[in-house]
Amino acid sequence: xLEIKNISKxxxxxxxxxxxxxxxxSLKLDEGDFVxxxxxxxxxxxxxxxxxxxxxxxxxxxxxxxxxDVTKMPEHKRAKFLGRVFQDPMxxxxxxxxxxxxxxxxxxxxxRRTLKWFITKKERESYREKLAELGLGLExxxxxxxxxxxGGQRQALTLLMASLKTPKLLLLDxxxxxxxxxxxxxxxxxxxxxxxENKLTTLxxxxxxxxxxxxxxxxxxxSDGKLILDIKGEEKKHLTVESVLAKFYxxxxxxxxxxxxxxx
Amino acid sequence: xxxxxxxxxxxxAAAQGxxxxxxxxxxxxxxxxxxxxxxxxxxxxGTGGAVCVMMMLAGYSNGMSLAAAFVIxxxxxLVTGLLxxxxxxxxxxxxxxxxxxxYSVNLxxxxxxANTPINPNNYDLLVSLxxxxxxxxxxxxxxxxxxxxxxxxxILYLFFGTEFGCTLRATGGSEAMCRAQGVNVEFNxxxxxxxxxxxxxFAGGLLAxxxxxxxxxxxxxxxxxxxxxxxxxxxxxxxxxxxxALNLIAMSLGSIIYYLVLQVVIWRGxxxxxxxxxxAIIVAIFLAIPYFKGKYFNGVILARHSGSExxxxxxxxx
Ligand SMILES: Nc1ncnc2c1ncn2[C@@H]1O[C@H](COP(=O)(O)OP(=O)(O)OP(=O)(O)O)[C@@H](O)[C@H]1O
Ligand SMILES: [Mg+2]
Numbered sequence: 001x002l003e004i005k006n007i008s009k010x011x012x013x014x015x016x017x018x019x020x021x022x023x024x025x026s027l028k029l030d031e032g033d034f035v036x037x038x039x040x041x042x043x044x045x046x047x048x049x050x051x052x053x054x055x056x057x058x059x060x061x062x063x064x065x066x067x068x069d070v071t072k073m074p075e076h077k078r079a080k081f082l083g084r085v086f087q088d089p090m091x092x093x094x095x096x097x098x099x100x101x102x103x104x105x106x107x108x109x110x111x112r113r114t115l116k117w118f119i120t121k122k123e124r125e126s127y128r129e130k131l132a133e134l135g136l137g138l139e140x141x142x143x144x145x146x147x148x149x150x151g152g153q154r155q156a157l158t159l160l161m162a163s164l165k166t167p168k169l170l171l172l173d174x175x176x177x178x179x180x181x182x183x184x185x186x187x188x189x190x191x192x193x194x195x196x197e198n199k200l201t202t203l204x205x206x207x208x209x210x211x212x213x214x215x216x217x218x219x220x221x222x223s224d225g226k227l228i229l230d231i232k233g234e235e236k237k238h239l240t241v242e243s244v245l246a247k248f249y250x251x252x253x254x255x256x257x258x259x260x261x262x263x264x
Numbered sequence: 265x266x267x268x269x270x271x272x273x274x275x276x277a278a279a280q281g282x283x284x285x286x287x288x289x290x291x292x293x294x295x296x297x298x299x300x301x302x303x304x305x306x307x308x309x310g311t312g313g314a315v316c317v318m319m320m321l322a323g324y325s326n327g328m329s330l331a332a333a334f335v336i337x338x339x340x341x342l343v344t345g346l347l348x349x350x351x352x353x354x355x356x357x358x359x360x361x362x363x364x365x366x367y368s369v370n371l372x373x374x375x376x377x378a379n380t381p382i383n384p385n386n387y388d389l390l391v392s393l394x395x396x397x398x399x400x401x402x403x404x405x406x407x408x409x410x411x412x413x414x415x416x417x418x419i420l421y422l423f424f425g426t427e428f429g430c431t432l433r434a435t436g437g438s439e440a441m442c443r444a445q446g447v448n449v450e451f452n453x454x455x456x457x458x459x460x461x462x463x464x465x466f467a468g469g470l471l472a473x474x475x476x477x478x479x480x481x482x483x484x485x486x487x488x489x490x491x492x493x494x495x496x497x498x499x500x501x502x503x504x505x506x507x508x509a510l511n512l513i514a515m516s517l518g519s520i521i522y523y524l525v526l527q528v529v530i531w532r533g534x535x536x537x538x539x540x541x542x543x544a545i546i547v548a549i550f551l552a553i554p555y556f557k558g559k560y561f562n563g564v565i566l567a568r569h570s571g572s573e574x575x576x577x578x579x580x581x582x
Binding site: 075076088094096115161162 | 422423425426427428429430431433434436437438440441442443444445446447448449
């Protein structure tokens with residue numbers, strides 16, 4: 001479903017701030033894979049997701065989504081394949097607009113935006129149903145401005161928007177990190193539900209090792225822009241925090257400066 | 265300081281306020297909807313005035329001349345939009361560059377004259393400061409501009425309610441959201457700037473007719489006057505009006521109030537030379553209010569978060 005082929009990305013090349021964020025990274029996701037991504041600060045996790053989303057073009061390498069080479073496709077065109085949720089709950093939705101308007105924009109992801117006057121009655125009904133499934137009481141607030149919602153509600157809404165039009169790939173970049181623990185847990189539950197119900201192929205970055213282990217069918221770890229761990233199948237099911245750390249030491253032979261962040 | 269002098273001046277102030285209300289609606293599109301401070305308007309207002317007057321002097325009809333002002337105004341917005349999106353120049357600077365260039369363009373449009381009069385006796389003007397009182401209502405500049413404003417509001421309301429128009433409104437709300445939902449943010453900005461400056465130039469055409477001349481300096485400070493109308497309109501009507509069309513009308517009302525207040529201030533004996541300073545101060549104060557409010561509210565949010573999970577603040581920027 002997703003294939004990243006030998007991509008490299010260097011920021012600020014040729015300056016004193018030169019930073020090789022991705023180093024000849026390759027990764028292949030099968031349809032329905034739910035991959036959790038861990039790694040220390042600056043490991044290149046966000047950069048990898050941004051490469052897939054098309055925020056900028058990689059220096060080297062290619063990205064395929066569903067067999068299509070999207071390496072040169074601009075971000076807004078690539079969006080038709082992708083659902084995205086960001087770390088900042090404030091930017092995944094437009095605060096100045098109503099809940100239903102946000103959903104209607106998401107519903108048309110990948111379509112041409114016409115001059116049709118919008119939101120049909122039928123559409124509104126379907127939004128109401130989907131919102132009810134979130135269990136946050138938003139189904140009665142279709143006309144409320146999104147800016148009035150809490151961070152958790154906005155993140156849940158963003159999640160719904162990301163999956164409203166079934167994407168080929170769902171990209172989640174620490175989408176619960178800015179929420180309080182209780183809300184974070186709830187949004188994560190919701191994520192799992194949406195991913196499973198729609199059988200979405202998913203990349204989820206998290207700083208919480210327990211979540212990374214508990215969710216998904218595959219876990220990868222990045223370090224210095226390289227893929228250093230890739231655990232799937234039966235092995236993934238029986239992971240513990242200790243076994244992941246042990247594996248990390250095994251492959252890197254390094255003491256892990258950042259395990260406090262990894263342990264969440 | 266007799267009250268008659270004030271009352272006599274009010275209809276004119278209302279008419280001017282209505283015309284500037286169209287400018288304010290244009291500025292609302294860039295400043296509020298797209299979240300861009302577009303300084304092109306200081307130039308495009310004059311462009312509209314120059315184009316309209318020159319076309320009328322050349323014998324074109326009123327409607328044609330105003331339409332031309334609108335279209336040429338759109339081109340000025342297009343230039344700023346392309347400077348911003350294709351050439352990567354920050355929006356503020358892009359607007360300043362276009363505005364500066366337009367000074368020369370406006371002079372050339374008027375045949376190298378800084379001021380071009382148009383005599384209401386010889387031309388069939390749509391609006392004129394002679395027609396603000398003691399004329400049949402359908403010739404009254406206030407009535408005519410009010411009708412034009414309502415038509416513009418209706419069209420914009422319909423447009424911003426379409427699939428495409430809705431993404432324009434979202435662009436200023438969150439670019440990240442738009443990109444994630446497949447919206448071409450750059451294209452939208454160009455479209456917004458184009459429409460906005462079309463409206464401003466159209467208003468420039470009306471203003472030139474109203475005052476009976478086009479002047480190369482007529483747009484100086486337009487952004488500030490327009491913003492004054494926007495902030496006044498929002499401050500007074502923002503809470504009562506939630507509908508988009510009403511928000512646009514609030515801009516027009518804000519502009520009328522602004523001009524009425526100016527009229528009163530002048531009547532009270534303020535030196536007219538100080539008007540621009542006064543406008544700048546009013547706008548500065550109003551623009552500062554949301555900032556201070558925002559500071560206060562952000563403080564609350566941060567306090568809530570730091571109680572739950574440390575490090576959020578540092579990570580939030582990634
Ligand atoms: N736009 C950019 N310009 C310059 N440097 C960047 C940019 N984006 C990322 N980097 C650098 O690339 C490296 C990888 O960053 P990235 O954001 O991918 O890390 P991450 O694994 O997501 O870390 P975190 O857990 O802190 O979010 C970092 O050193 C970062 O400073
Ligand atoms: Mg990151």
